[in-house]
Amino acid sequence: MGRRKELQTSTGKADMISDLPEHIIHNILLLLPIKYAARSIVLSKRFRVAWHSFPIVDIDFTQFPINTSLDQFLDFVRDSLQRRAPNICLEKFRLLVLLGGSVEADSRIDGAINYAIEHKVKELDLQFLHNNVYNDLYYRLPSVLFPVDSLKVLKLKGFNLEKLDLEKFPSREELSLISCGRLKILRVSNDQLKTLEVKSCAGLLRIDISESNLRSFSFTGKRSGGGVEYQNCKINQGDCHSLTNLEIRGASRITSEWFKNHVSKLFLLENLILCECNRLRKIYIPNPEVKVVEIRKCAALEKIEIVAHNVQSFVYIGQSRPCEIKITACRFIRNLQLDSANVDDRWVEERLSQLPLLESLRLSYCDRLRNLQVSHQQLKSFQLITCSILEKAVIYAPNLISFSYEGKVLQSPLSIDSPQLEAELVLDYGRHLTSTEDWYNELRDFLGYFDHCKLLILNCIARRSLCPSFLIFPEDLRETLLPPLFDIKHLKIIIDSQPRDIVSLVDGLLWLSPLLETMSIIVSGSNGRENSLKFEYAKPSALGKKDLVCCHSRIIKCWRHQLKKVSMENFRHGDKLRLMDYFGTNAMRLEIIET
Numbered sequence: 001m002g003r004r005k006e007l008q009t010s011t012g013k014a015d016m017i018s019d020l021p022e023h024i025i026h027n028i029l030l031l032l033p034i035k036y037a038a039r040s041i042v043l044s045k046r047f048r049v050a051w052h053s054f055p056i057v058d059i060d061f062t063q064f065p066i067n068t069s070l071d072q073f074l075d076f077v078r079d080s081l082q083r084r085a086p087n088i089c090l091e092k093f094r095l096l097v098l099l100g101g102s103v104e105a106d107s108r109i110d111g112a113i114n115y116a117i118e119h120k121v122k123e124l125d126l127q128f129l130h131n132n133v134y135n136d137l138y139y140r141l142p143s144v145l146f147p148v149d150s151l152k153v154l155k156l157k158g159f160n161l162e163k164l165d166l167e168k169f170p171s172r173e174e175l176s177l178i179s180c181g182r183l184k185i186l187r188v189s190n191d192q193l194k195t196l197e198v199k200s201c202a203g204l205l206r207i208d209i210s211e212s213n214l215r216s217f218s219f220t221g222k223r224s225g226g227g228v229e230y231q232n233c234k235i236n237q238g239d240c241h242s243l244t245n246l247e248i249r250g251a252s253r254i255t256s257e258w259f260k261n262h263v264s265k266l267f268l269l270e271n272l273i274l275c276e277c278n279r280l281r282k283i284y285i286p287n288p289e290v291k292v293v294e295i296r297k298c299a300a301l302e303k304i305e306i307v308a309h310n311v312q313s314f315v316y317i318g319q320s321r322p323c324e325i326k327i328t329a330c331r332f333i334r335n336l337q338l339d340s341a342n343v344d345d346r347w348v349e350e351r352l353s354q355l356p357l358l359e360s361l362r363l364s365y366c367d368r369l370r371n372l373q374v375s376h377q378q379l380k381s382f383q384l385i386t387c388s389i390l391e392k393a394v395i396y397a398p399n400l401i402s403f404s405y406e407g408k409v410l411q412s413p414l415s416i417d418s419p420q421l422e423a424e425l426v427l428d429y430g431r432h433l434t435s436t437e438d439w440y441n442e443l444r445d446f447l448g449y450f451d452h453c454k455l456l457i458l459n460c461i462a463r464r465s466l467c468p469s470f471l472i473f474p475e476d477l478r479e480t481l482l483p484p485l486f487d488i489k490h491l492k493i494i495i496d497s498q499p500r501d502i503v504s505l506v507d508g509l510l511w512l513s514p515l516l517e518t519m520s521i522i523v524s525g526s527n528g529r530e531n532s533l534k535f536e537y538a539k540p541s542a543l544g545k546k547d548l549v550c551c552h553s554r555i556i557k558c559w560r561h562q563l564k565k566v567s568m569e570n571f572r573h574g575d576k577l578r579l580m581d582y583f584g585t586n587a588m589r590l591e592i593i594e595t
Helices: 002-014 022-030 034-042 045-051 070-082 107-118 256-262 345-353 436-448 502-512 573-586
Strands: 056-060 092-099 123-130 153-157 174-178 185-188 195-199 206-209 216-220 234-236 245-249 271-275 282-285 292-296 303-306 313-317 324-326 335-339 360-364 371-375 381-385 392-396 402-408 414-417 422-428 455-459 490-495 518-523 529-537 563-569 592-594
Touching (some): 070 092, 070 107, 092 107, 107 123, 256 282, 502 518, 502 573, 563 573, 573 592
Parallel strands (some): 092 123, 123 153, 153 174, 185 206, 206 234, 216 245, 245 271, 292 313, 303 324, 313 335, 371 392, 381 402, 392 414, 402 422, 422 455, 455 490, 563 592
Antiparallel strands (some): 518 529, 529 563
């Protein structure tokens, strides 16, 4: 009994958490994601008391058990707020509710919003999600929101904005309106507002921005009737010359003339994103400070010309219509992405020679590329994705670190000159070939171009057109062909489900790469489960000629004569036993298997 009391006393002295000041506990909670911060109340009584005075309230219906009813959730919201300490000023209040039926108002929701206002909240984030059946239903905007002097950030989702009066929020700095309705005209003339986001607000006809110091404006139109057309919303930016970030998606009234009058004159603009603005035909970008330009799926676009010298990133995603791209003035580009672009081999070669700082390049679905030549000293990342008529690619980039290729096995060389390369291949099976032997001959030659890589990844799920079995060379061909990846030390294969025959898969991969140091089999169907093998080998001097019976006549010797140690991780018990038997039977100098 005395010993137990001594232990209890010692434990009590060691409980330093209970002695922490409340503001220190608050700082600890601020460092945690909110759901983990909420769970911290079980650590000690002190944490539980501090939680009720924590200046951030975040209540999310989606984090509750799936069988929780709306009434149960709203009762919890009401009760939990009643237990909180009084006279606490809130930094942030976030409430996410999944509304069912025809709920347009509820006293418990209004009470929660009133609680936030009474406690002088600075950031108010209210997200109300409605059932799809009630597409036209929005939650009534509580009158308690007007006016609120403390409020700096207001985010509303799923509200009826018919009575919204922005002039009653004189001190707001950020406003976000998402999936709201019943607002036809949005007028912004507050010089305190710095960030404005308007997304999928049905019925909105016009946005007027005037006398504003707005720094960031983001607009996303709502598709009309669930079709491909967007709502007809007119955007008047007025004299809003302070914008540094402009993002417009799905605006049917954005024309080349509008762009010239409203965007080209934004001399402080740094980031420009245009997506699905389907009336734009020509874009001319002279803005001197712009650094990021993204043009995505603007169906009628015919020409893009950028003469802004400070552009560092340019992303273009086209559609079926050919579009001329002129970026000759942009010598500081570091990131270039072209998807479905009307560019040919000559265009790529000439532009890359004019971009001395380029580090990241992506060419995808560029169906005019045939004989690609990329020569660049600074290039570090290159993605070459599904260019349908590509026959040859020669890449001289001594500093290239990452290379990704998706598409058919090229019959002409794909040459990459880089000593520190990590490559990922997603290959189409050669259905055009007359025999499987032709496929394996072409595959062997193609894989051989990557023999110098530090790491090679064979991805068999990204396109779901190449089964892992198509990578395993038949026994009769192994007798006549040289392994294509003799110098590869690290190999990964990504598959969609556990292999039926783990031994055949490992044996086939060890023929491809006979002196691997690590092999990883990543199964996406098991939450990215990674089964790994590590290999250690005896020195070649320890081998005798009598050991080389199985590959005596071959130039490249197999792994069986030098393997001395195998380490296995994350394999299922049955697969582990089969692999232990496989290595124990085939490795002549095996000393140990670690599991």
